[in-house]
Amino acid sequence: MARGLCLSFAAVLDDLCLHPAGRSQRYTNSELAQLVVANGGDITDGYISHLRKGHRDNPTLQTVQDLAAALGVSPAVFVGGRRERLGDEQPRRSFPDKLRRLFHVVHPPGRGPYTPEEVANAISDNGRYGSISSSYLRELLNPPPQLPPNPRLKHLLGLADFFGLADDHGPQVAYFLDDHLAATIDAELDDYAAFRDAGVVEFVTRMAMQAPQWSPQMRRQAIDAFSYAVESGDGAWAFPLRKDGAQ
Structure with missing residues (x-):
């Protein structure tokens, strides 16, 4: 799955319940809710049902993390990220x-x-x-x-x-x-x-705005000048530059 939101939260959760990691049987809403509660979370089977059907689509960060822990997956899977849960999955950064x-x-x-x-x-x-x-x-x-x-x-x-x-x-x-x-x-x-x-973002933004009006020769010269300045670290160059970088 790509990193973006390719599937809805409901579709991802439903698939994880139907095809759980490391388990042959599907999770019922009641079983999943009991597992979340046993891990210290707070959720009802009715709310899980609403999430799986897409009737509710805006869970909290804690709910996402609780469901992921119960299902044995990374919480990132619900937003298009990786599915596998690593050994140090608990967030280290708040x-x-x-x-x-x-x-x-x-x-x-x-x-x-x-x-x-x-x-x-x-x-x-x-x-x-x-x-x-x-x-x-x-x-x-x-x-x-x-x-x-x-x-x-x-x-x-x-x-x-x-x-x-x-x-x-x-x-x-x-x-x-x-x-x-x-x-x-x-x-x-x-x-x-x-x-x-370093001013690079502002420079490149201004250059991109003006570049459509430049001739192909001007574009090549701009690329040569920029490349020379970055690679040489020489801030004293003058335009135009020769092909070998000499002035």
């Missing part, structure tokens, strides 16, 4: 930590991080993921002691979409549910921040 990182790193050149008001307004105005308030975002970023944040799936979708965590299939929500994937994305975020701070 949701607020991941969300704070997105706020800190992902913002355009020439300005500071987005405010909770900006993010909340953008997600709510989009309309695809319901609404969210700036005050609630602040609680997610800095939850009260002894009260872990428990956002709903549509909140995760909206946040992933806003901060550009996406692939060809939609918002890459698995960032919040899979620490192994999150480590890979964090490395990419570090690169993005370094490029932005």
Whole structure:
């Protein structure tokens, strides 16, 4: 399954109940609910039935994690991620930590991080993921002691979409549910921040806007100049550059 939301939450949950990992018999709603409760969770067989039928489609983060633990799969599977559950599957990084990182790193050149008001307004105005308030975002970023944040799936979708965590299939929500994937994305975020701070993002954005008006020769010259500057580390070059990089 690709990382995006190829299948609905209902379809994934129903398939996991019908074809459970390491078990020949299907899970009934009652059996699955009892297993979640035995593991310390809180869910009813009626709610599981609604989730499997798609009558309810916005479970909380804790519900997703509880169902995954009971079914022996990674919670990322519900949002298009990996199915196999690793030995160290319990999240090592908290949701607020991941969300704070997105706020800190992902913002355009020439300005500071987005405010909770900006993010909340953008997600709510989009309309695809319901609404969210700036005050609630602040609680997610800095939850009260002894009260872990428990956002709903549509909140995760909206946040992933806003901060550009996406692939060809939609918002890459698995960032919040899979620490192994999150480590890979964090490395990419570090690169993005370094490029932005060095002015590369702004430069490339401006160049992309103007490039359609350039002749093929100008495009080749721009590529040669950019490549030479990056590979040589020489900031004193002058245009035009010769093919061998000499001036």
